[in-house]
Amino acid sequence: MAAWLGWVIESNWTDPFLFAVYSIVKPVSGAAILVIMYGIISQGNFDSAMFPYIYLGNAFYIYVGAVMTGVSWAVVDDREHYKTLKYMYIAPIHIPLYLLGRGVARFITGSIAVFITLAAGILFLNVNINFAEVNWLLFFATLVIGVVMLAMLGLLLAGLTLMTVRHEGFIGEATAGALYIFSGAIFPLNVLPEWLRPIGYFMPTTYWLELLRRSLVGNVAAAFPTLANFSDLQILGVLTGLSLLFGTVSVYVFRWCDSIAREKGLIDRTTNY
Amino acid sequence: MNQRNAKFILREGKINLAVQGKYSRKDTGWRLFLKTIIARAYPRIIGQQREISWVVFEVVMPMLAVIAYVFVYRALNAPEEYIGFVVMGGAMTAFWMNILWSMSSQLYWEKEQGNLALYIMAPNSMMAILLGMALGGMLATAMRAVAVTLLGMWMFDVTFTVSSYAQLFLVFMLAMVALYGMGMMMASAFLMFGREAWHMANLAQEPIFLASGFYFPIKSLPFWVAAGASVIPLTLGMDAMRQLIFPTGFQFGFMTVQTEIYILAMLSVVFLATAKFLLARVEKLAVREGRITESRK
Numbered sequence: 001m002a003a004w005l006g007w008v009i010e011s012n013w014t015d016p017f018l019f020a021v022y023s024i025v026k027p028v029s030g031a032a033i034l035v036i037m038y039g040i041i042s043q044g045n046f047d048s049a050m051f052p053y054i055y056l057g058n059a060f061y062i063y064v065g066a067v068m069t070g071v072s073w074a075v076v077d078d079r080e081h082y083k084t085l086k087y088m089y090i091a092p093i094h095i096p097l098y099l100l101g102r103g104v105a106r107f108i109t110g111s112i113a114v115f116i117t118l119a120a121g122i123l124f125l126n127v128n129i130n131f132a133e134v135n136w137l138l139f140f141a142t143l144v145i146g147v148v149m150l151a152m153l154g155l156l157l158a159g160l161t162l163m164t165v166r167h168e169g170f171i172g173e174a175t176a177g178a179l180y181i182f183s184g185a186i187f188p189l190n191v192l193p194e195w196l197r198p199i200g201y202f203m204p205t206t207y208w209l210e211l212l213r214r215s216l217v218g219n220v221a222a223a224f225p226t227l228a229n230f231s232d233l234q235i236l237g238v239l240t241g242l243s244l245l246f247g248t249v250s251v252y253v254f255r256w257c258d259s260i261a262r263e264k265g266l267i268d269r270t271t272n273y
Numbered sequence: 274m275n276q277r278n279a280k281f282i283l284r285e286g287k288i289n290l291a292v293q294g295k296y297s298r299k300d301t302g303w304r305l306f307l308k309t310i311i312a313r314a315y316p317r318i319i320g321q322q323r324e325i326s327w328v329v330f331e332v333v334m335p336m337l338a339v340i341a342y343v344f345v346y347r348a349l350n351a352p353e354e355y356i357g358f359v360v361m362g363g364a365m366t367a368f369w370m371n372i373l374w375s376m377s378s379q380l381y382w383e384k385e386q387g388n389l390a391l392y393i394m395a396p397n398s399m400m401a402i403l404l405g406m407a408l409g410g411m412l413a414t415a416m417r418a419v420a421v422t423l424l425g426m427w428m429f430d431v432t433f434t435v436s437s438y439a440q441l442f443l444v445f446m447l448a449m450v451a452l453y454g455m456g457m458m459m460a461s462a463f464l465m466f467g468r469e470a471w472h473m474a475n476l477a478q479e480p481i482f483l484a485s486g487f488y489f490p491i492k493s494l495p496f497w498v499a500a501g502a503s504v505i506p507l508t509l510g511m512d513a514m515r516q517l518i519f520p521t522g523f524q525f526g527f528m529t530v531q532t533e534i535y536i537l538a539m540l541s542v543v544f545l546a547t548a549k550f551l552l553a554r555v556e557k558l559a560v561r562e563g564r565i566t567e568s569r570k
Contacts, residue, residue, distance in 0.1 A: 022476050029479035033488055034345065040493050041349040054345065170330045177337035186341060187348035 005102065027062050027113035028120060034058055034186060035125055046126040049223035055127050056213050056220075057185040059117040060146075063110050064179055064205060067147055069172035070106025071154025074099050075161040079270065086268035096254055099158050100151050107147060129216050138232060139215035142239070146208040149243035156250035159257030165271060179205050188224040204242035207235050309397040313405025314412070317375075321413045331367065332420045339363030339421065342488045343429055354519050355489070357433065360425030361518070362487035364418040365511055368452060369481060371414040373474040376456030379406055380464045381471075389464075393560070399552055403460055407453035433518040440530055441517045447537035448510025454544030455506060461551040464559055481505060490515065490525035499527050506540050509533040 034054050042048060078085035088098060121127035157171050164171060180186070182196070183205035189197050200206050210227050213220045214235075227235060261267055300308055321327060342359045383389040392402055425431055435441055463473070484502035485491065491499045491512050502508045513533040516522040528536075 022472060026476060026479050029483045033342075033479070033483050036483070036493055037342065037345060037489050038349065040489055041346065041351045041355070050349065170334070173334065174330070174337070177334060177341075181337065181341050181344070187344045191344050191348045 001101070005105075023109045023112055024116045027059075027117050031055065031058055031117050031120070047128075049220050052127055052129075052217045053188070053213060053220050053224065054186045055121050055125070056118075056216060057183075057209050059114055059121065060209055060212050061180060061183075061185045062113050062117065063107070063147060064150055064183075064185075065176045066106040066110025066113070067103050067150040068154040068157065069176050070110075071099050071103035071151055072157035072161050072172045073106075074102035075158050077102075079268070083268070083270060089262075089267050095258065096155055096251070099155060103151050103154055107151075133218065135215040135218070135232075138211065138236070142208060142211040142215060142236070145236075145239060145243055146205075146212070149204050149208065149239075149246060152243070152247040152250040155254050156246070159250075159254035162261040162266060163257050165269075179203060182206070183209055184226060185209055189226045190224070202242075204239055204246055207239040207242065211235050211239060305396070306398055306401045309401035310405040310408060313402045314409030315405075317406065317409025317413050322416075328417070328420075331370075331417045332424070335363045335366045335370075335417075335421050336424055338366070339425055340428070343425075353431075354521055354525075356429050357431045357519055358490065358515060358525075359488050360422060360429060360431050361515065362482075362511065363425060364421040365507055366482065366487060367414050367417040367421060368411075368449070369485075369487075369507060370478075371410045372452060372456040372459070373477055375410050376403075376406060376453065377459035377463045378471065378474045380460045384464070393556065399556060400457075400549055403457040403548065403552065406460075407457055410456075411449055411453055434520050435518050436520075437517055440534070441514060443534060444510060444513040444517065444530065444537065447534060447541055448506045448513075451506035451537050451540040451544055452510070454541055454548055457548035458544050458551055461548060461555040464555050484508070486511065490527070492525055492527045503527075503536065504540070506537060506544075509537055509540075513537075 038051055038054060039046070042051070075085065078088060089095065118127070118129075122129055153175075154172075157175060161171055181192075182189075182200040183203050184200055185205075189200045189206065192200065207227070211232065214232055230238075339359055339362075342363075343356050346355045346359065380389060383392065392399065426433075482488065484494075484498065485505050485508040486494065486499075486502070487507075491502065491508055494502070499508070509528070510533075512525075512527045513530045516526040516530050519525075527533075
């Protein structure tokens with residue numbers, strides 16, 4: 001039900017065609033900025049391993065903005081905009097599940113955007129994915145683990161959002177923006193200053209994006225030294241471990257924030273910001 | 274006791290007279306127009322600075338994009354000018370975001386919060402309100418843009434070499450006038466939107482960053498795409514500024530600085546005139562259709 005509600009909220013402001021355009025134009029434009037930047041500097045050499053690295057990383061990163069921010073944004077939307085969060089709290093539902101459900105709508109629109117971005121890359125931009133050589137099992141296993149991990153990170157941010165006054169809208173965006181830099185989404189981690197790299201190594205999104213790239217375009221891994229010494233299975237293990245760790249932390253942080261928010265009467269607080 | 278009461282009444286009476294004197298003068302014409310501009314600009318220039326965390330977020334968010342794109346160029350071993358292009362583009366995003374969220378959508382927010390009806394009821398010009406919003410937004414955003422530029426210069430060792438301060442000032446001012454004129458025009462159009470206003474503003478981010486060449490020279494785009502994107506004043510404004518502040522910038526120029534100045538001047542006039550025309554029309558339409566006080570969540 002929460003997923004359906006989320007979908008309706010996301011899409012019913014306009015007709016389906018405009019909604020489809022809206023869902024596609026933003027991510028494709030974001031990808032196109034990188035493609036042009038790459039094209040200018042490489043003088044149109046799209047055969048280098050760097051190009052699929054950037055393109056695929058950016059395409060799958062759409063899920064981070066969609067799922068993680070989608071879950072936490074539900075708090076802002078319900079509390080500030082529709083002023084319905086308090087009604088959700090008094091309804092016989094489990095709030096974390098409700099918030100995760102609200103993220104499902106964003107997952108669907110995000111999936112469409114990822115698909116379109118990948119299709120545009122394959123069809124028009126020489127992103128070389130040989131479907132016969134794709135490791136589908138690894139791809140889908142990674143995708144599922146990653147999306148669940150992002151939803152749990154979204155729950156963590158939702159907890160923080162519950163406790164935050166006025167700037168709650170920025171929390172998801174700022175986190176997604178920071179992860180974009182530290183996850184090696186569009187450049188290898190070894191480009192970062194050495195003292196910043198450990199942050200990237202601690203982020204599950206780093207391993208998630210690496211595995212997605214490896215499953216689709218195997219040769220990308222060898223071209224960059226960051227995680228080249230790790231096998232797929234090792235990275236999958238690290239991703240699963242970090243996802244479990246962040247998932248557990250998220251559950252506890254949300255519970256803690258939720259109890260504080262109830263105690264302080266923050267559930268129905270509106271600031272008009 | 275009675276003496277104290279009498280003193281108090283006398284003092285209160287004096288204050289009331291002073292207040293009455295101050296506010297009983299009826300400003301009309303250009304004086305009212307100017308006062309309205311200042312009154313609407315005030316919360317933007319002063320009020321926004323009071324919320325320090327907003328300032329931090331509004332500097333940090335563009336910086337995140339700047340950092341990401343700078344590292345992409347570094348990963349590609351791009352010439353150093355491109356790092357400067359990204360820093361400058363990142364600073365200019367503050368203006369575009371201000372146009373989208375604090376100009377175009379502003380009348381829509383005001384409608385949602387019930388202020389729009391008060392604006393229309395008050396004996397002032399709506400054009401003055403929009404000009405006040407523009408002026409305040411421009412000055413407040415300029416501070417954010419400067420902060421992003423300074424941070425970018427410090428973090429990535431970017432240096433600017435200005436070839437003509439006069440031209441740079443002229444280009445920047447013309448780009449701002451045209452851009453905020455465009456914002457005023459869009460504010461009128463957004464007045465007719467309901468919930469879709471938020472989505473429209475959201476939609477006009479990445480595509481504009483792409484088309485206007487915020488992070489790369491606009492010359493890299495096909496000619497007609499770049500020409501079409503030149504309708505957005507920041508496109509030519511940034512192109513001209515890049516030519517003026519980087520020693521090799523002229524190599525990346527879409528048109529000559531002179532031509533871009535003429536076009537920006539033309540855009541300024543067109544956008545401001547259209548904003549005035551549209552505002553009058555849309556205001557009438559919104560009043561007739563009862564959209565001034567509606568709130569469509």
